Amino acid sequence: MHQFFRRLAAPFWVLGITLLTTTTHLLYLASNCSRKLLESMDSFTLASVLVGVGWFLLWLRSKSSIPYPPGPSGNLLFGSALELRKSKAFWLNFAQWSKEYGPIMTIRMAYRSLFVVDDPNVAVSLFEKKASQYSDRYVSELAKLGEWDHDIIFIEYGPTLKHYRTLLQKALNNRVALDYLPLQEHEVKRLLRRLYETPEQFMEHVHLMAGSVAIRMVYGYKVDSAQDPLVQSAEKVMSIFSDSKAEY
Helix, strand or coil, rough: CHHHHHHHHHHHHHHHHHHHHHHHHHHHHHHHHHHHHHHHHCCCHHHHHHHHHHHHHHHHHCCCCCCCCCEEEEEEEECCCCHHHHCCCCHHHHHHHHHHHCCEEEEEEEEEEEEEEEHHHHHHHHHHCCHHHHHCCCCCHHHHHHHCCCCCCCCCCCHHHHHHHHHHHHHHHHHHHHHHHHHHHHHHHHHHHHHCCHHHHHHHHHHHHHHHHHHHHHHHCCCCCCCCCHHHHHHHHHHHHHHHHCCC
């Protein structure tokens, strides 16, 4: 029996060794051809070839087996990115394209695809009624570097955000909001008095009033001046965030 299987497998061993030898020889020839081709190219041609290969690989990566919604083809390399960059109001481009391609369209931005919904009914249906399936929040790398990715402004959809939103709903619903009117009226009166005494500090007084209302609503802490440590900390954080965003 062993002899039978040995004889049966012999042709396949020969075939496998032949294929391995042939493949190795072809790889050797391809390597030699590639080396000679690279030696014959100047630097500009080589750079052009590398750029072309890079774009081709990016294009392959962006292709999907799932058909995308229709949309403008745009530039071969950049898609619609250049057209949108030159536009003064890109939402007008979206509105015009939606008339031709429908309420959901694909906008190609170089090797990435942007999906645009231009119908409010479709947007509500997809991103509100079916938010668990289609909605998410992009967390920027800047927020992660600043350790703000756990803040309610930046946090992704999930149980934590759901818990935060439940707490906010309890504290800021229409019925509870009426309870804050006396506090807001009191801070407005203080704002008017400050504006009367030092009108040249208009923006400082406005910021103080807004911060005083928010801090007292959340923490029950009364702010008396713009030099208060809590107000200073809040202003500093917002200034840092604004400056860091400006770099991008």
